[in-house]
Amino acid sequence: MKNQKVLTLTEARKNIFSLADSAQKNNVHYTLTDRGKPKAVLLSIEKFDSFFQKNNAGFSMVRDGGVAYPQQVQVRTLIVRDESKVIYMPESNWDAAKKGEELIRAQLYVNLIEKYQYPLHLVEFGRYVKVGHAKSKRYIEADIIINDEAGNARMIFEVGNFEEFEENRDRIVADLFDLARAVTCVKKPNFLVYFSRSCKGGQVRDKISVIDYTKFNTFQSWKKAKRPITEEIPRYV
Numbered sequence: 001m002k003n004q005k006v007l008t009l010t011e012a013r014k015n016i017f018s019l020a021d022s023a024q025k026n027n028v029h030y031t032l033t034d035r036g037k038p039k040a041v042l043l044s045i046e047k048f049d050s051f052f053q054k055n056n057a058g059f060s061m062v063r064d065g066g067v068a069y070p071q072q073v074q075v076r077t078l079i080v081r082d083e084s085k086v087i088y089m090p091e092s093n094w095d096a097a098k099k100g101e102e103l104i105r106a107q108l109y110v111n112l113i114e115k116y117q118y119p120l121h122l123v124e125f126g127r128y129v130k131v132g133h134a135k136s137k138r139y140i141e142a143d144i145i146i147n148d149e150a151g152n153a154r155m156i157f158e159v160g161n162f163e164e165f166e167e168n169r170d171r172i173v174a175d176l177f178d179l180a181r182a183v184t185c186v187k188k189p190n191f192l193v194y195f196s197r198s199c200k201g202g203q204v205r206d207k208i209s210v211i212d213y214t215k216f217n218t219f220q221s222w223k224k225a226k227r228p229i230t231e232e233i234p235r236y237v
Contacts, residue, residue: 006031009039017128017139023047104159104197105143112144117236122147131178142179152187155234156180162198165207169194170223173211177219189213191234208233 005028012019012032019030019042029043109125112118124145132138144157156179158172176192183189194209209229216222 005029006033008032009034012042101143101159101161104162104195107197108157108159108195109144112146112233116233118146119236122149129179129182131182140175140179142183145183148187150186152185153180153183153189154187155191155193156183156189157193157195160194160196162196162205162207165194165196169209169227170219173209173222174219176211177213177222180213181217188217193233195233210234 007019007030009032012030023029023042024044027044027047029041029047031038032040032042105125109123112123113120124142124147127142127145128139129142130136130138131140142156143159145153146155146157148154156176158176158179160168160172172194173192176194180189180192190213192211192213194211196207198205208231210231210233211222211229216225222228
């Protein structure tokens with residue numbers, strides 16, 4: 001590829017949003033290095049599609065926020081910010097990544113479509129949201145957002161480590177409330193969902209905390225009410 005620029009991972013972390021915009025608008029891509037060794041590439045979705053079509057990679061990008069892969073192809077991509085910003089990882093890093101929250105998030109994404117019957121175009125996979133006051137520089141990644149046909153966020157998901165689910169609940173739920181407040185436009189979300197999964201020993205176990213955001217507008221009001229939750233993700237109606 002032409003127009004390559006090289007940055008360290010540390011530099012990239014500090015400027016990820018401006019780099020992603022530059023990759024999309026200026027026809028450049030960035031090679032990210034760690035101790036002088038290439039580790040990942042940041043490029044636009046147009047370059048991503050073109051590169052893999054030319055190399056017959058055998059899978060296609062679904063424009064509505066998901067990724068479709070033939071069963072025989074090992075996944076080598078990780079979406080880090082909306083449909084136009086993609087990082088792909090070397091195979092050596094995939095084993096570590098797939099054991100963590102990315103795998104849980106991917107399984108949840110599939111479940112929402114196949115089990116809970118949400119239309120593909122309403123399920124948004126990974127969105128960075130600016131939270132806080134107008135001059136805030138804090139961003140949180142919403143793992144999955146379910147939108148309505150008008151584009152309003154109706155349900156927001158965050159995933160977490162199964163073994164640390166209860167320990168991290170307050171922190172992640174607080175993030176969910178911040179996300180809900182930030183994405184509210186015409187309508188506010190209905191539900192906030194904290195989710196995790198374990199697949200040890202061939203047994204699938206889910207941990208689910210669903211909060212009714214129509215009843216609790218703030219994290220503090222939810223805590224004051226003794227943290228009420230339900231444990232069933234609402235189905236599409």
